[in-house]
Amino acid sequence: MYQLTFDTQAFIKQQWQKKPIVIKQAFANFEDPIAADELAGLACEEEISARIVVTKDNGWEVIQGPFEDYDTYGESHWQLLVQAVNHWYPDSQPLVEAFRFLPDWRFDDLMVSFATPQGGVGPHIDNYDVFIIQGEGERRWRVGDKGDHKVRGGDKTSPLVEDFEPIIDVILEKGDLLYIPPGYPHCGETLTLALSYSVGFRAPSQQELLTQLADSLIDTNSGHKRFESDSESAEPGMVSQSQQQGIMHLLAELANQPDKYQTMLGQLLSQNRFELDICEGEEALDTDELVDLVSQGASIARIGGLKVLRLEGDLNSRLFINGEVYPLATATEEELLTLANENWLENEQAQQLCGNNEIASLMVTLINQGLYYLAE
Template sequence: MESYTFADLVGDEELFFAEYWDKKPMLRKNALKGNPSEILSVARLDEMVNMEVIRPPYVRVNLNGNGIPEKAFTQTVTVQGTEIPDSVIPERLYDLYRSGATIVWSSLNHIEPRLRSFCGLISDKLGARTDCVAFLTPAGHQGFNPHHDPVDLFIVQTEGTKHWRLWNPQGERSSQIGTYTEEQLGEPAIDVLMEPGDVLYLPYHTPHAAAARDRTSVHLSIMMRPRKWEELLHKTVESLTEGPEFAAFPYIGDSRGASVEEEFQVKLAALATKLGNLDASTELDRLLDSGRRLEPGRPPRHRPEDTFAHSASLDVLGPEAKLRRTGIPLEFGASDNGRTQLVCKGRTIAVPSAVAEVLAGLEEGASVDAATLFPDLPVERSVKNAQGFARLGVLEVAA
């Protein structure tokens, strides 16, 4: 898949944040180069339907604006004695789709690493939680009637086409979903046939209506929940009031003494001082970082060295493999009976003291053959030890 950036989605970032962010919808035709169906295609959705592990709420069905009960397209399957009560029946889903239903795929970022990375473009930039919902709509069918959603949305057309109409947010914006009639809305601000690679941005409360025309449509609706000042300040105060200074349980009931009120004044003053001393830039970076971690299905991204494939590659390290120390800290504990305690990532292991000495003496960046890494050991055991420490993350293969 082409590797995309946040700027691919929004174009000129400065202009986006000044003119559109949290204000009005934006259309960017041809925003994504390459083949956008590689992000999500009809063919991939066919594969997913047939995976047999897909179940509601990851998949839902909507026909003529109404949700179809799950019972209509799921069945119980048994996995090693455990009943899964709502496994999707592909034929039923296909039947409903052929009769005009839209298939809604929720939180696909939990299932597809590609979509997780794609959502990450947005959450990394904004420090906001994101969630990817995909809509598969058959040709010639309205997906949903005019409505607004209580979250900000990025719409990405990945395959086929869909006709969208959007109106600027009107009235007081609320955090509730809302529906409209055509008469209430009047002329749309944006009226577009979305094609693969086109992107729309909708601040929350933007009325919109969409319908597939003469082509099957797949689009992503990436929901994001930016945090208000209220939530950010709450987080800041929360972090400043951690620790023993604010840990006591005061009695604040009716018969409390004046000393409790005085103490409260002292705490308020202490908090005010802490707030006054806070560096805004550092604190915003901290809040940004915490926002990036709000989506439990996503960060931290797995590192290549955490993968099964990486572990498997270490099983076949040969005597000639060049290894070096990683940055993972090692603590050396007591030695007894020729064995030394090592603490690594919270785990304590006892290793031959000669091995511990070699590890302690390895210079950063220097690479050594697995065969001779532990010179006191026979080649085979030196290699086995090297593999073991590589699995622990203490050693890595030198490039």
């Protein structure tokens, strides 16, 4: 069990998306949820996103996984980073649970890194919020202020930036936490063999929203309204400001029509960037079998990283799960919220929910898809 030692609601009001902060001993008696050799084993798997960053005199070399061995990298100047460890290693999920004071739709993944002395990724800027928790070992972190930071090497697609003047310069020890909002340059340097945990939170960009909205309008054959005006520019080659604004107002109209954006938003926010560890059973269940197993004491759990969301004020009774829409016309709001909020449905909860035939049918579908599973 991982319990944060600070006031999370005060953190949201004072720090969240405002400024970086170091919280010493944010976790008391912190224990690493995964060992270095177990992390190295995950990085050998084809389905898992992993990379090694080697620190060199003139920069950094990035090698993408999977990896067969690590002997060639030596005992210093490199770092292994494994994404979405919470999808593949269930013992890491309790660490993620500690950060559910923030909504699931924002949560991206748990990245775990193993670093040798002098290993790191260089000064860079992220476009998401990150909590860095120090496990075994020590790392020095420097964080700069927001500003016009020069991109390293002139590559505007790279997050790497030139060095900066730090506003935070700290050595993190086991159980310490560093929070960094988007836009703040930062750089980590490993002092001793170290395990670090990055809990990332991400919101959709304008590009992602517009792309998803366009796809949704095409799928539903909607969004056909065109711009109309009662006056025209006297200059044939001129697009007037009022017409520019009127054309763009067509997009603003969609943002005020829940029937146009809610489905799109639920699908977008419930998707994962990284593969899930789908666990389909050998034989498909039916509803009667599920109800029988639950009556015998089984609980129902979702796989690591699966997002189950309910939109407040949704015009429809439904859930959004892994980018898909699941209507539940007979479910109460309380039942919908229970399904959205609980990663693990204890037996009593599972029995109550499966008393609704529509929910029981949904659970069978999700279990057969490998998104949920039966547990003791």
